[in-house]
Amino acid sequence: MIPLQDTIRSRDIPVVNWLLIITNVAIFLFETSLGPRQLDAFIRLGGAVPRHFFVNPGLAQVVSLVTSMFLHGGWAHLISNMWALYIFGDNVEDRMGHLRYLIFYLLTGVIAELTHIFLSPTSTVPMIGASGAISGVLGAYLVLFPTSRVITLVPLFFVPWFVEIPALFYLGFWFVSQLFNGLFSLGMAGPVGTYGGVAWWAHVGGFAAGLLLVGVFARRRVRRVYPDEYWAW
Numbered sequence: 001m002i003p004l005q006d007t008i009r010s011r012d013i014p015v016v017n018w019l020l021i022i023t024n025v026a027i028f029l030f031e032t033s034l035g036p037r038q039l040d041a042f043i044r045l046g047g048a049v050p051r052h053f054f055v056n057p058g059l060a061q062v063v064s065l066v067t068s069m070f071l072h073g074g075w076a077h078l079i080s081n082m083w084a085l086y087i088f089g090d091n092v093e094d095r096m097g098h099l100r101y102l103i104f105y106l107l108t109g110v111i112a113e114l115t116h117i118f119l120s121p122t123s124t125v126p127m128i129g130a131s132g133a134i135s136g137v138l139g140a141y142l143v144l145f146p147t148s149r150v151i152t153l154v155p156l157f158f159v160p161w162f163v164e165i166p167a168l169f170y171l172g173f174w175f176v177s178q179l180f181n182g183l184f185s186l187g188m189a190g191p192v193g194t195y196g197g198v199a200w201w202a203h204v205g206g207f208a209a210g211l212l213l214v215g216v217f218a219r220r221r222v223r224r225v226y227p228d229e230y231w232a233w
Contacts, residue, residue, distance in 0.1 A: 002153040003087055006167065008145050014090035016098045020105065021082050024130055027070045028078050046071050047126025050117040069109045071128035081130045087150075088141045089134075095144050096217045104217040108136025108209040115205025127199055132206040135178075139210025142171045144218060178203040 031039055046067040053061050072078040093101040112132025141148075148167040155161075182200035 001163075001165070001170070002155075003084070003170070004151045004153055004162070006087055006091065006145075007149045007151070007164070008091050010090040010094040012094055014093045016102045016105075017085065017089040017093050020089070020102075020130075021085060024070055024072065024078065024082060028072050031071070043071060043073075043126050043128060047128045048113050048117065049126050050120045050123040053117050054121050065110045065113050066106060068113065068126070068128050069106070069130050069133050072130070073128060077129060081134055085130065085134050085137065089137050091145060091148075092137050092140045092214075095219060096140075097219055100217045100219070104140065104210075104213060105133050105137065108139070108206050108213065109133030111209040112136065112202040112206030116199040116202040119201050120199075127202065129199075132199070132202040135203045135206030136210035136213075138171055138174065139207040140214035140218070141210075142167065143211060143214045175204070175207050178207065 031042065034042055046064060048061070048064040048068040052064075072081065089101075089105075092104075096104060109130070109132045112135055113127060116127055116132075146168045149164040150167050150170045152163050152165050152170070153161070154163050178200055181198070182204050
């Protein structure tokens with residue numbers, strides 16, 4: 001299932017969401033300009049390496065929790081993340097406000113990365129990507145807009161089908177798939193919580209953080225009350 005758009009329109013311009021997308025794309029374009037050795041050094045400098053947090057903790061590791069969110073490993077990695085952020089992030093920002101949304105995004109991203117780091121303390125593979133923070137956005141969206149619907153493209157028997165799926169089902173299924181893959185990865189060789197190059201537990205941790213923290217960051221809806229039952233004047 002490929003999500004195309006949701007049925008909730010935001011009231012304000014999602015300034016922060018667009019800035020996050022533009023920043024991620026700009027940094028990735030810079031990555032593409034680097035040679036293989038330069039790129040490897042750049043990723044290792046900006047990525048969050050779990051083992052470093054236990055062997056050599058310091059300011060550099062703390063900073064990498066943020067910088068790693070803006071690095072990506074390829075076009076597919078970038079596009080899938082930015083597309084999800086584009087679809088779901090604007091509505092969450094609309095309910096939180098610009099500054100609160102930015103703090104929420106970064107905070108859930110950090111929690112997502114710490115979840116992966118805790119489960120993979122010996123890994124020397126740099127963790128990169130915005131998916132942990134975006135998982136937090138998805139968790140918040142599920143709480144804020146449970147009755148929304150997601151228009152998805154379902155390529156069934158080589159024929160494209162456009163289907164409106166309840167956000168509760170779509171995001172619930174997504175989370176269960178991440179949790180299942182995370183549990184499956186526990187029995188795999190290599191760093192715990194990782195297989196196929198994906199930090200599944202970062203997705204689980206980010207989504208859970210979004211579910212729990214959305215109530216702290218979301219603004220209450222102000223309901224307008226008019227003196228006349230039928231007219232606003």
